[in-house]
Amino acid sequence: MELAIAQETIARWQFGVTTVYHFLFVPLSIGLGGIVAGLETAWVRTGKEKYFHATKFWGKLLLINLALGVVTGIFQEFQFGMNWSSYSRFVGDVFGAPLAMEALVAFFFESVFIGLWIFGWNRLPKKIHLATIWIVTIGSLLSAYFILAANSFMQHPVGYRIDPANGKARLTDIWRVLFQDTTLVQVFHTLTAAFITGAAFVMGISAYHLWRAKRGKDTNRKRIAAMRSSLKLALVVCTVAGILTALSGDRLAKVMFEQQPMKMAAAEALWDTQAPAPFSIFSVGDVNKGRNDVALEVPGALSFLAKSDFHSAVPGINNRADEQVKLFGGTRADYIPNIFMTYWGFRLMIFFGMTSFTIGLVGLYLTRKKFWVRPRFRTGEDEPPNLMITDKIRMNDFFTKWSWRIIALTLGFPLLANSFGWIFTEMGRQPWVVFHLMKTANAVSPNVGVGTQVGSLVALSVVYAILAVVEGGLMVKYSKPGPDVDERPPTKDPTLRMSPDDQDKPLSIAY
Amino acid sequence: MHLYDLWFILIALLWVGYFFLEGFDFGVGVLTQTMARNSTERRVLINTIAPVWDGNEVWVIAAAGATFAAFPDWYATLFSGFYIPLLIIVLCLIGRGVSFEYRAKRDSMRWQLGWEQVTFWTSVIIPFLWGLIFANMVQGIAIDRQKSYVGSPGDLFNGYAILGGFATVVLFTCHGAIFTALKTDGEMRERARKAVPVLGLASLLLVLAFLLWTQANSGNGQSLGVMIVAFAALPVALFFNQLGREGWAFVFSALTVVASFAMLFLTLFPDVMPSTLNPAWSLTVSSASSASYTLTVMTIVAAIFAPLIILYQSWTYWVFSKRIAVHHIPSGH
Numbered sequence: 001m002e003l004a005i006a007q008e009t010i011a012r013w014q015f016g017v018t019t020v021y022h023f024l025f026v027p028l029s030i031g032l033g034g035i036v037a038g039l040e041t042a043w044v045r046t047g048k049e050k051y052f053h054a055t056k057f058w059g060k061l062l063l064i065n066l067a068l069g070v071v072t073g074i075f076q077e078f079q080f081g082m083n084w085s086s087y088s089r090f091v092g093d094v095f096g097a098p099l100a101m102e103a104l105v106a107f108f109f110e111s112v113f114i115g116l117w118i119f120g121w122n123r124l125p126k127k128i129h130l131a132t133i134w135i136v137t138i139g140s141l142l143s144a145y146f147i148l149a150a151n152s153f154m155q156h157p158v159g160y161r162i163d164p165a166n167g168k169a170r171l172t173d174i175w176r177v178l179f180q181d182t183t184l185v186q187v188f189h190t191l192t193a194a195f196i197t198g199a200a201f202v203m204g205i206s207a208y209h210l211w212r213a214k215r216g217k218d219t220n221r222k223r224i225a226a227m228r229s230s231l232k233l234a235l236v237v238c239t240v241a242g243i244l245t246a247l248s249g250d251r252l253a254k255v256m257f258e259q260q261p262m263k264m265a266a267a268e269a270l271w272d273t274q275a276p277a278p279f280s281i282f283s284v285g286d287v288n289k290g291r292n293d294v295a296l297e298v299p300g301a302l303s304f305l306a307k308s309d310f311h312s313a314v315p316g317i318n319n320r321a322d323e324q325v326k327l328f329g330g331t332r333a334d335y336i337p338n339i340f341m342t343y344w345g346f347r348l349m350i351f352f353g354m355t356s357f358t359i360g361l362v363g364l365y366l367t368r369k370k371f372w373v374r375p376r377f378r379t380g381e382d383e384p385p386n387l388m389i390t391d392k393i394r395m396n397d398f399f400t401k402w403s404w405r406i407i408a409l410t411l412g413f414p415l416l417a418n419s420f421g422w423i424f425t426e427m428g429r430q431p432w433v434v435f436h437l438m439k440t441a442n443a444v445s446p447n448v449g450v451g452t453q454v455g456s457l458v459a460l461s462v463v464y465a466i467l468a469v470v471e472g473g474l475m476v477k478y479s480k481p482g483p484d485v486d487e488r489p490p491t492k493d494p495t496l497r498m499s500p501d502d503q504d505k506p507l508s509i510a511y
Numbered sequence: 512m513h514l515y516d517l518w519f520i521l522i523a524l525l526w527v528g529y530f531f532l533e534g535f536d537f538g539v540g541v542l543t544q545t546m547a548r549n550s551t552e553r554r555v556l557i558n559t560i561a562p563v564w565d566g567n568e569v570w571v572i573a574a575a576g577a578t579f580a581a582f583p584d585w586y587a588t589l590f591s592g593f594y595i596p597l598l599i600i601v602l603c604l605i606g607r608g609v610s611f612e613y614r615a616k617r618d619s620m621r622w623q624l625g626w627e628q629v630t631f632w633t634s635v636i637i638p639f640l641w642g643l644i645f646a647n648m649v650q651g652i653a654i655d656r657q658k659s660y661v662g663s664p665g666d667l668f669n670g671y672a673i674l675g676g677f678a679t680v681v682l683f684t685c686h687g688a689i690f691t692a693l694k695t696d697g698e699m700r701e702r703a704r705k706a707v708p709v710l711g712l713a714s715l716l717l718v719l720a721f722l723l724w725t726q727a728n729s730g731n732g733q734s735l736g737v738m739i740v741a742f743a744a745l746p747v748a749l750f751f752n753q754l755g756r757e758g759w760a761f762v763f764s765a766l767t768v769v770a771s772f773a774m775l776f777l778t779l780f781p782d783v784m785p786s787t788l789n790p791a792w793s794l795t796v797s798s799a800s801s802a803s804y805t806l807t808v809m810t811i812v813a814a815i816f817a818p819l820i821i822l823y824q825s826w827t828y829w830v831f832s833k834r835i836a837v838h839h840i841p842s843g844h
Contacts, residue, residue, distance in 0.1 A: 063612065064612070064613075064616070067608060067609055067612035067613065068609065070565070070608060071604060071605040071608040071609060072605065073572075074571075074572060074601055074604050074605070075601045075605070077572060077575055077576060077579075078575065078590060078597055078601055080579065080586075080590075081575075081579070081586045081587050081589065081590025081591055082590045082591055082594050082597060082598070083591075085587035085588070085590065085591035085659065086587075088579065088583055088586055088587040088590075089583050089584055089587045089658070091583075092579055092580065092582075092583020092584070092586060092587070092801065093580075093583060093801040093802055093805050094805070095579075096576070096579035096580030096581070096583055096586070096801065096805070097580045097805055097808060097809060099576045099579055099580065100573070100576035100577045100579060100580035100581075100809060100812075101812055102576065103569065103572045103573040103575075103576040103577070104573055104576070104577075104812060104813065104816045104817070104820070105812070105816055107569050107572055107573070108566070108569050108573065108816075108820045108824075109823075111565040111566045111568065111569045112565070112566035112569070112820075112823055112824050112827055113823075114565060115561070115562035115563055115564075115565055115566055115827060115831075116562065116827055116830060118561075118562065119561065119562040119831065120562075120830060123830055123831070124830065163802070170802045170804070170805075171801070171802065171804050171805045171808070172804065174804075174808045445587075445591040445594075445659070446657070446659055447591055447592070447659040447660055447661055448591055448594050452594055452595060452664065456594070456595075456598045459598065459602060460598075460602070463602055463605065463606070467605070467609060470609075470613065474613065474616050474617075477616075477617070478616070506838070506839050506840060506841040506842075507558065507835070507839050507840065507841060510554065510558050510561070510615075510839070510840055510841055511554065511557050511558055511561045511611060511612075511614060511615050
């Protein structure tokens with residue numbers, strides 16, 4: 001018994017560590033990939049060098065990040081079999097399908113076309129080269145979609161029946177698995193959040209360079225132009241994606257109130273049914289007694305979040321736990337997820353995500369141009385944008401200085417929001433691995449020793465930690481100097497077959 | 512033919528495709544430390560596979576994913592049973608991918624030499640462990656009534672499996688040398704061509720020993736036929752290599768790789784994981800597979816996307832078909 005508990009705990013830690021780590025790179029790759037594709041499109045359409053320099057600059061950072069995102073994904077696929085073989089046997093028939101589709105439909109695209117994008121700059125005609133980065137981006141979106149469809153099945157199993165002969169889940173309707181509301185809302189929420197992540201990253205680094213330019217530490221006009229366009233695009237992306245993330249988050253919460261009410265009750269530390277139910281801003285709870293000692297609340301707001309009105313009753317943790325005890329046996333405590341992690345995970349996700357969105361929105365207002373600013377205040381393409389309070393008044397130096405710093409310092413906030421979001425959504429589902437079908441404790445591999453597990457957790461953590469330091473260092477090294485503005489864009493469309501004169505020239509891109 | 516028979520063939524094809532493609536890029540990785548004489552030459556070798564290794568590697572992800580969907584029990588028994596070798600493979604795949612991407616990212620000599628060591632060792636260890644895993648899978652492992660491996664991790668390192676590991680490494684190195692001769696120019700091409708006969712004879716011996724042992728253990732008529740193809744193709748590859756026809760040499764060394772692994776799958780069928788404890792506990796294509804609805808769905812997906820994948824991946828090879836030589840490598844790094 002004790003051994004089983006240890007196995008489950010270590011397997012969960014390993015899943016948590018490797019998944020959160022993997023998911024640091026994935027959203028950034030998706031968001032940044034989209035921005036790079038957008039910039040290259042601008043370059044191909046307008047022929048302006050600044051877009052080319054920006055494309056190359058963010059492209060380099062994208063590749064550093066993508067490398068780790070891709071390789072850490074391999075373990076995600078393997079560990080279902082390694083640590084969770086009972087789970088794999090039980091749901092492989094259903095869960096395996098979207099996973100295999102991810103490889104065949106999405107991952108192949110990404111991996112093959114990223115090679116073409118990196119090394120194809122002087123080999124492919126411009127438009128075909130542009131198509132490759134779009135295919136990579138679309139591939140990564142599809143990839144996320146299939147993985148989230150698989151995850152949604154664990155959150156809310158549909159399109160299956162239990163085979164009476166062997167007790168295993170059998171797929172009955174692939175369309176329901178791929179297109180159930182949980183999948184669609186979750187995909188939308190996760191992908192829009194990925195775009196905030198990419199945008200905040202671009203905003204932060206562009207702001208750093210523009211602030212340097214503002215202080216006269218960088219006078220290269222081409223570099224300023226590239227960073228200026230990057231900042232503007234990122235501010236727009238951040239604002240739009242922020243609005244969509246908030247809307248889809250609200251929708252997702254409503255779906256969760258229906259499908260996993262315990263998770264949402266836990267997210268609110270709402271112990272007992274209340275009508276109207278208040279939204280908790282801050283609370284200190286006592287799990288043993290099943291109540292909060294300190295609570296700061298907005299009356300009625302939770303009713304609104306769950307049911308779109310200000311008076312409906314929202315059942316609490318204790319009530320939900322009682323229901324599950326009736327259905328599945330055991331004690332109340334068996335069905336209460338980790339309240340501290342779910343409550344704070346939920347809040348921190350919202351806090352970090354909304355902070356970046358707000359910065360994007362405010363930034364878009366402060367750097368506005370063309371529509372609202374009188375011509376005399378408009379800055380040139382190669383000047384750092386002014387920060388304006390109204391169309392007449394510029395921000396004073398003190399606030400300007402802090403505005404740029406805040407953007408630069410918050411570039412990683414969405415990464416935290418993403419991590420807390422996943423921790424919340426996965427821990428809030430406990431003790432179920434497949435909701436109301438299989439408990440996490442029954443999902444582990446029965447034949448893998450605790451020693452092996454500990455060894456692998458340590459080995460993975462060490463390797464992942466080293467790579468995090470390496471990647472962080474490279475990101476800093478490559479973002480600090482800004483775009484290489486001496487690089488000449490390919491002037492004419494290169495043909496696939498080189499002319500004999502070109503045969504002996506050095507490769508334009510080589511490792 | 513049942514759908515699960517078809518899926519056994521498809522999964523075999525994914526694995527075989529993986530070993531054919533990533534086989535030569537592992538081989539090139541091995542040559543970076545054994546054939547290249549200086550940093551520029553190592554860069555030439557890395558750049559012969561740089562645009563394509565990532566696409567090659569996806570084949571293993573597709574193979575694992577397809578196994579999960581089509582044969583959940585096979586996937587569960589395989590991945591939990593070979594936990595330690597697979598963990599090492601994953602760590603090596605992570606290190607290997609990163610080594611290509613990060614090697615040139617700093618101008619420091621130590622940094623680059625370090626990543627080159629990572630490229631080399633992971634290119635040796637991964638094929639060795641795949642060989643070891645496949646050998647054990649074909650030979651059978653201690654699987655209990657609940658379909659779980661109950662032997663110790665140490666049991667996996669038996670003589671037959673270790674031979675399988677070494678045979679795989681040497682065969683891939685030979686395949687990689689032929690690929691290098693095909694993809695490089697000048698002195699490197701000559702040197703790669705000269706290395707092929709030695710590597711070819713070594714692979715012939717090791718692969719012969721391993722496949723004959725396999726045939727004796729669990730062979731059948733079909734596997735014998737495919738084994739003969741594997742052996743016949745390698746001397747042909749060496750012959751074309753001597754003539755300087757690297758394209759044909761590559762086709763035949765690929766045939767050896769493909770036939771060798773195809774033979775392993777032929778000896779396995781209709782089992783997928785034989786049990787050494789009790790033949791009744793062996794996993795078979797019918798007992799380990801998903802229900803027919805899942806297999807039908809997956810068949811449709813595979814029928815649409817597999818040809819497409821082969822098409823665009825081949826196009827990548829065509830785009831990067833140019834030979835690379837030392838003078839193509841830009842200075843710096």
